[in-house]
Structures are given as C-alpha cells and as structure tokens.
Amino acid sequence: MNRDHVHRAIKVCALIVSMVVLFYWVMKPSILHAHKSEKTQARTEVKAIENALRVYQNDYTQFPEYGSCRLQSTGAGQTDADLTDILRGLNTNANPRGFVYLDANEKSLGTNVMTATGGQGVAGAMYDPWGNLYQIAVDHQSNNTIAHADGETLSNRNVAVWSWGPHKAAHPDPNDPSHIRSWK
Secondary structure: OHHHHHHHHHHHHHHHHHHHHHHHHHHHHHHHHHHHHHHHHHHHHHHHHHHHHHHHHHHHOOOOEEOOEEHHHHOEEEOOHHHHHHHOOOOOOOOOOOOOOOOOOHHHEHHHOEOOOOOEOOOOOEEOOOOOEOEEEEOOOOOOEEEEEOOEEEEOOOEEEEEOOOOOOOOOOOOOOOOEEOOO
16 A cells, blocks of 8 residues: 555656646747847847937937936946937937937836836836846047947947846946847
8 A cells, every 4th residue: 555655656746747847848939939039129229229329419410418318428328218318309408309219119118117126117218128228338539439338349330239138237248148239
C-alpha cells in the first residue's frame, strides 16, 4: 500500500511537470512577442523624436529652449513635459507656429505610464515602454559633434535620442545592446 502512494505521487509530479512545460511552450511566443513589440515601439519613438527635433531645429534654427528644456544651451535633455508640449505644438511660446512635430502615442505620455521606479508618470512627459524618459543629446555648439550620447561621442550628427531599454537602469553605456539608439 505504501508503494501505491509512492507511484501515485510520482505520477502526480510527472503530470505537474508536464503541465508546466506545456504552459511554458504555449506562452513562450506571447512573452517573446510582447518584448519584441516593446522594442519596436521604442525604436519607432526614438526615431520620431529625433526627426521632430531635426525639423524643429531646421524651422527655428535652434533646438527648443523653454522651462526645464534647455537643449540649445546644454546639449542634453529628456522627453519631459516641456519638450513634448513644444514638439506637439501645445506650447506656442517656444513653437509660435503651433506646428506638430511629434505625434506622440497617448500610451507613452505621463499619467498613462508606470515609471521605471514604480511611480506614476508626469503629465505630458514621454516615456519609453519600460517607464524611463527618452534621453536626448544635440549638437548645441554647431560643430557636427554630439559629446555625450549614451557614453559616446558622435560625429556628423546634430541629434541623438535613446532609450535605456528593458533593463530600466539609467546608465550610459555604449556597449549595452539593450539600449535603443537612434544612430544604430
């Protein structure tokens, strides 16, 4: 009788292991697809922000300067609410024509986002799929060089935008393959 309990326990364990393995193989494509779609969204948004800044700079002969957004004077920034309002045509002090340079996905904006640190996003700021603000570096000295783009110096560029990627760690690292960069 004791032997029957052991055989039954082995069968139950084998059944549970089989179910876990089956669940994993059924869910694996969904998990991978979700991660891939986040990277695709980040790549798309990185390029959209980069293009919006280039067109803005072409139209106004400088990068945005308003509120906490000081791209022209410092050469670095993030997609905070000041910048996204300018690029979305909502701040007509810094964008007098009210031209929409950036059509931001509402899911990426402020209060719709849980930030990487677990808080709620700031209204109007633009976040990557992992809850970090996008990072920006520009050629604010007009010498076709960007000094601090994710730890790199870039030549022959005037705008660089990047995401820290799925690891959510905000650290410059030109060798980190999880960072999503507009120049690579």
